Amino acid sequence: xxxxxxxxxxxxxxxxxAQPTFRCVIDPTHQISSLFGWVSVPSAAWIDENxxxxxxxxxxxxxxxxxxxxxxxxxxxxxxxxxxxxDWIERGAESDHVWSHSELAERLKPVDEDTLLAEATFKLxxxxxxxxxxxxxxxxxxxxxxLAPDNWNYLRQGWTHKGMTxxxxxxxxxxxxxxxxxxTSYYDPMGLPGENHHRYIEPEWLWTPAVRRLKQLLRR
Amino acid sequence: xxxxxxxxxxxxxxxxxxxxxxxxxxxxxPGATGWQMKPEGACLGELCVPLPANKREEWIADAxxxxxxxxxxxxxxxxxxxxxxxxxxxxxxxxxVRSVGLESAIAPDFEVTERNGNTLRLxxxxxxxVVLFTWSxx
Numbered sequence: 462x463x464x465x466x467x468x469x470x471x472x473x474x475x476x477x478x479a480q481p482t483f484r485c486v487i488d489p490t491h492q493i494s495s496l497f498g499w500v501s502v503p504s505a506a507w508i509d510e511n512x513x514x515x516x517x518x519x520x521x522x523x524x525x526x527x528x529x530x531x532x533x534x535x536x537x538x539x540x541x542x543x544x545x546x547x548d549w550i551e552r553g554a555e556s557d558h559v560w561s562h563s564e565l566a567e568r569l570k571p572v573d574e575d576t577l578l579a580e581a582t583f584k585l586x587x588x589x590x591x592x593x594x595x596x597x598x599x600x601x602x603x604x605x606x607x608l609a610p611d612n613w614n615y616l617r618q619g620w621t622h623k624g625m626t627x628x629x630x631x632x633x634x635x636x637x638x639x640x641x642x643x644x645t646s647y648y649d650p651m652g653l654p655g656e657n658h659h660r661y662i663e664p665e666w667l668w669t670p671a672v673r674r675l676k677q678l679l680r681r
Numbered sequence: 682x683x684x685x686x687x688x689x690x691x692x693x694x695x696x697x698x699x700x701x702x703x704x705x706x707x708x709x710x711p712g713a714t715g716w717q718m719k720p721e722g723a724c725l726g727e728l729c730v731p732l733p734a735n736k737r738e739e740w741i742a743d744a745x746x747x748x749x750x751x752x753x754x755x756x757x758x759x760x761x762x763x764x765x766x767x768x769x770x771x772x773x774x775x776x777x778v779r780s781v782g783l784e785s786a787i788a789p790d791f792e793v794t795e796r797n798g799n800t801l802r803l804x805x806x807x808x809x810x811v812v813l814f815t816w817s818x819x
Contacts (some may be wrong), residue, residue, distance in 0.1 A: 464815045486796065
């Protein structure tokens with residue numbers, strides 16, 4: 462499910478490259494994240510044959526991967542969610558990874574008034590973006606971001622209104638700020654075995670043998 | 682006038698004497714907001730909210746040869762957040778719908794467009810396991 466205000470225009474090349482064998486939908490107004498309470502991508506839910514949610518997570522990368530290039534190349538993700546998903550598909554309710562009702566209630570907490578107002582404001586911004594009223598779109602994107610400052614969907618989709626380069630720099634600046642000043646995590650842990658949970662996405666160059674050796678020397 | 686709700690954009694009539702309140706023509710209410718009037722009150726799917734007896738005359742009014750419903754007053758009562766810019770009104774999620782979802786764990790239904798242009802409702806997939814997975818180009 463492509464969650465993207467750019468709609469088919471912005472998502473076509475990714476769909477074409479993936480050659481998916483499953484159903485592909487486009488959600489330009491982020492309505493599904495609003496309904497499931499997700500604040501970032503990639504996110505996922507398992508819904509059983511009776512329509513019940515039995516797991517809902519954010520940061521659900523299908524495999525360890527790197528994105529970007531040069532010094533901007535970053536590593537992220539693991540295959541914990543993909544393995545758990547296969548297990549659930551095969552074993553259904555017998556899977557160890559299915560959440561109980563109380564676990565689900567704990568994760569899907571009720572939201573406050575600011576969060577609900579942010580959602581309405583964000584949708585207003587998306588509308589003005591879609592009709593080409595950039596000034597009003599930006600004003601409402603900014604208002605939504607202020608009302609729900611931890612919602613990465615609002616931050617990143619909103620910043621993209623000013624271009625991908627602007628958005629990328631803003632993501633970098635914000636993650637650096639959070640890393641230094643707060644204990645806020647980009648993604649909550651999924652609670653799955655083998656999960657390689659990093660609080661933040663790390664630049665790939667930090668993991669080269671030369672840099673690792675240098676860090677060891679500096680620590681001494 | 683435009684109403685943004687439930688992932689849809691709906692153009693609706695504007696009450697000529699409406700001030701800073703959202704009045705929706707009764708026949709346009711279900712299409713624009715999902716709510717419809719029934720004897721038991723305003724209903725959204727299986728959720729029904731009785732209208733306070735002392736507000737009925739205030740919230741349901743005749744104007745411009747139509748019957749209108751003061752949606753913004755109703756939204757205030759049920760705790761639904763909204764925001765508007767000129768004639769564009771955006772409605773947030775209905776808190777009671779979220780609460781029902783939390784209690785039942787039933788996935789909220791939604792309607793989206795598939796890449797091939799077909800419309801897909803989540804409820805159409807009952808009887809199958811569904812892995813709902815979001816991604817974006819940004």
